[in-house]
Amino acid sequence: MDLSIVLQFFISGVNLGCIYAALGLGFFIIYSVTRVLNLAQGEFVMLGGMLTVTFYSMGVPILLSTLVAVVIAGLLGGVLYRGVIHPARNLSKATQTFLTVGFAFAIEGIALLIWGWEYRSLPNFLGTPNIHLGGATIIGQTPWVTGITLLVVTGLFFFFGHTIQGKALRACADNPLGAKTIGISVERMSLYAFILAGTLGGIAGAIITPLTMVSYSIGFPMTIKGLLAAFVGGITRAEGVILGGMVLGMAEAIAASLIPSGYHSIFALIILMAVFLCQPRGLLSSPGKT
Amino acid sequence: MKRIAILLLVFIIAIGGTVSCASPSAEKSYKIGALTSQTGKYSGLGLQTLEGIQVIVEDINEKGGINGIPLELVPCDDKSSTTGVTLGAKKLIEVEKVDVILHGSTTALAQSTMPVADEGKTPAILLSGTALFDDQLGKWCFRPMGSEEDYVISFFQYLNEDLGITRVAALLENSGFGQGFEFFMPGIASKYNIEVVMTQHFDPTATDLTLQMTDIKNSNAQALVIWGSGPAGALAVKQARDMGINSPITASFAQGSPDMVKAFGAYYEMSPSLIVPASKTDIWQELPEDDSDKAMCQDFASLFLEKSDPPHPANFYNVLGAQMMLFVVDSLKRAQPDPTNVEKARSELRDALESTENLNLLTAVYTLSPEDHYGSVMQKIMLITFKDGGKILVPR
Numbered sequence: 163m164d165l166s167i168v169l170q171f172f173i174s175g176v177n178l179g180c181i182y183a184a185l186g187l188g189f190f191i192i193y194s195v196t197r198v199l200n201l202a203q204g205e206f207v208m209l210g211g212m213l214t215v216t217f218y219s220m221g222v223p224i225l226l227s228t229l230v231a232v233v234i235a236g237l238l239g240g241v242l243y244r245g246v247i248h249p250a251r252n253l254s255k256a257t258q259t260f261l262t263v264g265f266a267f268a269i270e271g272i273a274l275l276i277w278g279w280e281y282r283s284l285p286n287f288l289g290t291p292n293i294h295l296g297g298a299t300i301i302g303q304t305p306w307v308t309g310i311t312l313l314v315v316t317g318l319f320f321f322f323g324h325t326i327q328g329k330a331l332r333a334c335a336d337n338p339l340g341a342k343t344i345g346i347s348v349e350r351m352s353l354y355a356f357i358l359a360g361t362l363g364g365i366a367g368a369i370i371t372p373l374t375m376v377s378y379s380i381g382f383p384m385t386i387k388g389l390l391a392a393f394v395g396g397i398t399r400a401e402g403v404i405l406g407g408m409v410l411g412m413a414e415a416i417a418a419s420l421i422p423s424g425y426h427s428i429f430a431l432i433i434l435m436a437v438f439l440c441q442p443r444g445l446l447s448s449p450g451k452t
Numbered sequence: 453m454k455r456i457a458i459l460l461l462v463f464i465i466a467i468g469g470t471v472s473c474a475s476p477s478a479e480k481s482y483k484i485g486a487l488t489s490q491t492g493k494y495s496g497l498g499l500q501t502l503e504g505i506q507v508i509v510e511d512i513n514e515k516g517g518i519n520g521i522p523l524e525l526v527p528c529d530d531k532s533s534t535t536g537v538t539l540g541a542k543k544l545i546e547v548e549k550v551d552v553i554l555h556g557s558t559t560a561l562a563q564s565t566m567p568v569a570d571e572g573k574t575p576a577i578l579l580s581g582t583a584l585f586d587d588q589l590g591k592w593c594f595r596p597m598g599s600e601e602d603y604v605i606s607f608f609q610y611l612n613e614d615l616g617i618t619r620v621a622a623l624l625e626n627s628g629f630g631q632g633f634e635f636f637m638p639g640i641a642s643k644y645n646i647e648v649v650m651t652q653h654f655d656p657t658a659t660d661l662t663l664q665m666t667d668i669k670n671s672n673a674q675a676l677v678i679w680g681s682g683p684a685g686a687l688a689v690k691q692a693r694d695m696g697i698n699s700p701i702t703a704s705f706a707q708g709s710p711d712m713v714k715a716f717g718a719y720y721e722m723s724p725s726l727i728v729p730a731s732k733t734d735i736w737q738e739l740p741e742d743d744s745d746k747a748m749c750q751d752f753a754s755l756f757l758e759k760s761d762p763p764h765p766a767n768f769y770n771v772l773g774a775q776m777m778l779f780v781v782d783s784l785k786r787a788q789p790d791p792t793n794v795e796k797a798r799s800e801l802r803d804a805l806e807s808t809e810n811l812n813l814l815t816a817v818y819t820l821s822p823e824d825h826y827g828s829v830m831q832k833i834m835l836i837t838f839k840d841g842g843k844i845l846v847p848r
Contacts, residue, residue, distance in 0.1 A: 173662070292694050299696060375683045415663060
């Protein structure tokens with residue numbers, strides 16, 4: 163196989179992997195702390211993209227548009243917790259998970275009313291041109307997606323490893339009762355988890371929009387992609403989600419070189435099934451956690 | 453108590469989320485069920501179609517209805533799901549008692565309409581669907597919307613006869629829409645002395661097509677034919693240009709929709725600019741004066757601009773929606789069924805649809821028969837391209 167083709171598959175694999183990982187990290191944060199699967203996570207991605215496009219079309223510089231969009235998405239994460247999950251905190255986790263579906267429907271409906279059904283796009287951040295490398299092409303937005311995903315991951319590791327709030331979140335994830343005993347407010351940590359997940363979703367939406375386009379209805383497909391990454395890698399560990407995203411992205415790229423292009427998407431599901439059969443808690447799940 | 457309240461709320465959301473039909477009422481009217489995707493992933497297609505239907509209904513009612521009887525539109529959202537289609541069609545037939553169903557969404561959803569319409573003995577006109585299922589239309593469904601074959605011919609004829617191209621690559625959506633195109637492609641390609649050197653596929657929700665583009669770029673194709681029903685097709689055009697594929701590209705009418713042009717107009721205009729099929733209404737200003745359809749297309753374009761809210765030019769799916777309604781109007785005028793006897797009215801309307809003959813509409817001239825619910829169609833497809841932020845006819 164020509165080297166340029168191999169290089170292109172690698173570039174596409176990394177790019178897809180970063181997108182999957184960026185979408186999956188929000189699930190990890192919320193699930194770790196609350197054991198709730200936030201099926202509205204894709205809506206934060208949609209909002210990140212839509213709001214960035216909206217502010218940008220009003221003349222706001224792209225990076226500032228992204229920042230404002232991400233802040234709003236984060237705040238909506240807080241609204242989801244305070245308005246939906248917290249009042250139902252005594253119900254089962256399955257019920258709380260189902261309530262996030264209702265929230266997702268509501269956000270989707272409101273987005274349809276505000277923005278209509280049309281798809282929108284953004285130019286590459288700061289007009290970054292495409293890079294032609296050894297016969298392969300790196301689309302101008304790809305370095306932004308990869309770079310910002312790496313920054314987010316680094317930031318998350320720092321946050322969880324070296325800050326009081328991060329350590330408190332981890333404590334809640336590891337042992338909620340123990341955390342409560344030593345004075346950590348699990349409810350407050352849950353609120354932070356939802357805000358953080360909303361923020362991550364908003365970032366993912368803003369950075370992938372120049373590559374993928376955005377409309378009010380992309381939330382659910384994004385939720386599925388993020389869930390795939392989280393389940394394959396292990397939803398209870400950030401590095402598991404990142405690994406899951408990368409495995410899926412690279413697998414799709416490899417599949418593209420080996421099987422007809424119409425079957426790329428089933429490859430992700432085959433991997434998911436294989437992982438579930440061999441390692442039901444994901445590739446990098448924490449011992450004893452589900 | 454709180455738990456019961458929450459469960460009740462969840463139940464209401466679930467029931468309400470399944471299907472929603474508006475229920476206007478009128479004493480004596482022809483009831484038209486417009487089952488379209490108003491929400492969900494196909495809402496772009498469904499809402500545009502519904503808008504076209506609404507414009508015609510409003511216009512007919514302002515002119516006094518059909519033989520003095522007004523039209524009553526009953527819009528129903530199929531939520532872009534097969535379940536939504538089935539429940540929506542059943543509700544329109546059994547509860548709303550509509551005389552006819554107009555279904556505006558994708559191929560898979562159109563297929564779900566067919567058994568319900570057949571069982572409910574209610575005529576249904578389908579917007580979408582591949583010509584591959586025309587033999588399954590049964591007694592009550594009609595799909596007089598043309599075939600992928602017509603589009604394949606228009607592309608390959610242009611590529612070979614106008615550009616002298618003999619080798620193309622095809623990038624097709626992995627759906628019924630793409631399958632229909634792929635079914636007709638080999639025969640028509642050989643008819644125009646074109647070799648399809650590579651066929652790649654993409655998922656309707658694909659976001660990265662660089663892998664397919666790498667193979668296409670490394671093939672010896674002189675042109676690229678993209679066939680998709682949604683934004684992935686437009687992304688394909690963008691990523692082809694991003695990857696340095698500078699050969700002529702043709703794409704489907706869906707890629708010519710206003711939102712796609714707005715998002716990717718700069719890529720569409722890159723030389724050689726993108727070629728897409730369009731209705732004559734899309735580009736009526738450019739039609740020659742002696743074109744017999746110019747006045748009809750201009751009238752519809754003006755009517756649509758006046759009645760759409762907010763006002764905007766009619767696009768391809770608006771035109772197709774309006775055309776579905778015009779089929780019904782034509783049949784109602786001929787059949788003059790009694791709206792108070794729904795079962796008889798449905799049957800008479802179906803018979804009238806079957807006897808449609810040389811009906812000259814916005815995208816084609818249609819003749820239907822009891823044996824042929826797809827119809828003998830004389831297409832009026834135009835190839836257009838993009839320049840200076842607008843659309844122009846492809847110079848031939």
